Amino acid sequence: MDAFTSRVRRTIGIDGLISTVVGAFITIWPEKSASFVAGMIGFAFFAIGVSKLVISIRDTEQGRSNRIIGIIMSILYMVAGVLILIDLETAALSLLIVVGVFTGLTWAVEGIVQMAIINRWGSNRVWPFISALISLLAGLTLVFSPFFGGLLLWEFLGIMLLVVGIVKLIQFATMR
Template structure:
């Protein structure tokens, strides 16, 4: 086996293993895995705030107004990160709600755009109409019930990662060494 094929095989194997593990964790423990992701977001906010604070405090080239705005923004980032750590359960629920609302709004917009384009299509308008209707109904459902929709999307993500990971592991073993 040449070096390129070996690297591709190794990459597929690592990707498959990571996808399988993350998919299994999300599927088995959806709340705990979402709490971990919320914690990572909190850590990222805090780290961004600290780095922005250091840059704003040290940078004397920018005007005082820019430095003050930079320091205020950095403090807001740090406070947001701390709030996430203080109440990780609420942050996790908020994560599900945000995912549900944004996905729902995206699907509603997609359905509206599809409905507006249907008249420009040729004679076959049935399938685009059905697709647009499904997008609209699914989007409205997610917007109306974002927590449960976000939780279902999180579970679906876990199942899909698990399936993709297993397929990649099979592909890894199928590539001849």
């Protein structure tokens, strides 16, 4: 096996292992995994706030109003990060709701756009109409029940990562 193939095989193996572990974590413990992701977001917000604060204080070339706005924004980032870290359960629920709402809006808009341009699909309009109707109904369902939809999407993500990870591990093991 040449060096390139060896690197590709190793990359597939590492990717498969990570996907399997993350997928299993999400599938077995959806609430804990959502809390973990929310915690990572909270930590990232806090770190962004600290770095923006340092930059705003040190950068003397900015105007006074820009520095004040930078300091205020950095404080808001840090406060948001701390609030997320204080109550990870609520942050995880909020994360699932945001995922549900934004996915629902995306699907609903996609369905509306497909219905608006259905006349351009040519003579066979049945399948594009069915696809548009499914997108619209699925999107509206998610918008009106975002927590349940977000939780289902989260579980689906975990299952898909688990399946993809296992397939990649099999590919890694059988690659010569």
